[in-house]
Amino acid sequence: MADSPLTKLALGAIPSARRGLCVALFCAAFSLLMGYQKLHESPYHELYSKRSASASDLALSSSLSHKIADLQITLGIYPKAKVKIYIVHGEENYQKLSLGKAEIVEFSDAFYSGNERVIYIRSQDQIYENYLKILLHEYIHWYLEELFTSAPLWFHEGMATYFSGQMGYDRYLLYLKESLINPKSDLFRIGYFYPEDRADWPRFYLSSAMAVRYMQDKHPDQWQRFWDIVAAYHHKGQKVRFNEAFAAGYHSTLWDFHQDFERYSKRQGYLYLIVAANSLIFAFLAALMPFAAQKRKRRLQNLPDLPDIPEPEEKEKEESDPA
Secondary structure (H helix, E strand, C coil), rough: CHHHHHHHHHHHHHHHHHHHHHHHHHHHHHHHHHCCCEEEEEECCCEEEECCCCHHHHHHHHHHHHHHHHHHHHHHCCCCCCCCEEEEECCCHHHHHCCCCCCCHHHEEEEEHHHHHHHEECCCCCCCCCCCHHHHHHHHHHHHHHHEECHHHHHHHHHHHHHCCCHHHHHHHHHHHHHHHCCCCCCCCCEEECCHHHHHHHHHHHHHHHHHHHHHEEEEEHHHHHHHHHHHHHHCCEEEHHHHHHHHHCCCHHHHHHHHHHHHHHHHHHHHHHHHHHHHHHHHHEEEEEHHHHHHHHHHHHHHCCCCCCCCCCCCCCCCCCC
């Protein structure tokens, strides 16, 4: 969950009075961070909390370090900066930190604040999903902010969802179903804004993740060239505009990519019919199994009993052995 692309895009259009409100909210958030202590530090992040470090906190931080290292090796870019992560205990404290941000942030389990360049996450007792995946999701938002300017929101959420491992089989089936019901993609139209209707949020995340997967799997050479360009800028200490890197890497415009992905999503939707049909067949067969077993049992019970077969008598020995 990231508020930074939207915030940066709209910053120039914010009236001075509203900008003052943003500053006031920032100061309020800063005051809420008083009393936090560092629990653990790695080459990639610093973990903070108002409570003493537990064994689970240290194990979580170590696991996150390994996941971040794998991500950086996969993409071939290694920022030197570290992101600060604050574990927020208590529903009220989290709501205060998310005050004034987008509605989707208020209903989130964690978010990356682009203005403060930190990650806020609820404590583990408040989250029922995979905690490590949520943390990696937010780290990826920070990671992309280190590399790009003006990266669209679908790319942010697509990278964060896909590379954090949150695109499981159940969500993939949901994406196929949604693609069948509504094959039109909204990625281009809402490139920098979340959908207004909460009911559209899951589809947006799934479509964004599948768009990133489409970038990587369907165009592997272009994907590699794209990240090579990003790495070259990063090595010079510069961020690259997303549109420029995309155009140079894919030799295409974002609009053309959007059109191609929309056609791809429509074709993917028909896969749901195949998957659903196969599921119904297997479910039907599974339902038939008890009846088939019962019928076989009755058939065996109705078979006539076989007569007892007497055991053959031993052959009489020869009258005498040959001399």
